Amino acid sequence: MVKFTAREIRDIIISLLVISLAFDYIINGRDLDATIANFGYMVVVVGFGFVLHELAHKFTAIRYGYWAEYKMWFQGLILALITSYFGFVFAAPGAVYIHGYNIKKAENGIISLAGPATNIILAVLFLMAMPLAAQYNLLGLAVLGATINSFLAVFNLIPLVVLDGAKIFRWNPLVWIATMVLALILLAYSLFGVHIFSML
Template identity: 35%
Template sequence: MFKFSKRELGDLTIAFVALTICFEIATAGMNVNGIISSLPIVIVGVVIGSISHELGHKFTAIKYGCDAEFKLWPLGLLLGLVTSFFGFVFASPGSIHIHPEYVSDEVSGRIFIAGPMVNMVLAIMLIVIAALIYPLNGHSSFFHLIYLICTIGFSVNSYLATFNLFPIYSLDGTKVLKWNAKIWIVAIVISGIMMLMSITIGAENMVKLFLVL
């Protein structure tokens, strides 16, 4: 049965709020006006990406007859807060715990690749939507807001997918790599390229390039 415990809902709420603060500091610094103006956009990008990531894990775990619960990792949130002051976010707010704990490497790999895959699909969908509404971007404040949500959402989801695929500590990448190295390589290369493009080129410039091509 697909459900959340009260503790899990509390942990997810804390994680989402903390991640939003981290991304706000990383993008707007201590500029109060910048934080206020970008807050709704960052909240939508972070919340959609984070919730979808965890739902991907839970849905796949249930599909394979397991239970899955998100548990907060305070140290990971603290790391994210510290790094955000340097202009980037390196955070691991928590992780999904599977019950029963011991499952096959294949089942574990499929469960834990689901989160990054959801983020990758969301990133692609958002950049496509941004390209479709770009011609209307300058004609309406509503479309401009949607455009900004999509471009920032692309960057956030690309980051979430790539970061979680790192094969370190308890991140998703450790389980995926243990299950299938080829699938892990393909996934992290694709998500890594999207993240690097969002950092170097920028999502807005990517949209312009797509329209030219």
């Protein structure tokens, strides 16, 4: 059974709101009215991409019987707000801490895969929602959701020690290659192919 502590729920909510605000500020510039008006959209298309990525790690780890808890990184959240002022976001809201004995390589790989896989699924859902979003003048938000989530997948799949990609690669290089290729295709389509769609 998945359990959340009061502190964990607080950390998730704060991370979700701060990351959403940081991206909202970048997209809407210094237009305070637009930032406020679009904040709810940013929570859906951006904030959930970060939070659901981390929760996917948590749920998968718990499924294997390990203790897992999300903890926000206060300095990372402050950096996100500061860097958004300069036109980019250093987005490191927090991480899921997993504890257990004798975590197998396959289990660790699958737990790590859960985060990028969640972003890939979200990116696909945003791309599938594009025709409907276009009817309500929300195509830009659907594109943003697809771009952010596919980028998160690609970034976290980089096989560096601190990222998910290294653990996935150590577990199964073929799974890593397939996942990275899919994430790159989605990112390329979100950045370039979508513009072709919007002109049709």
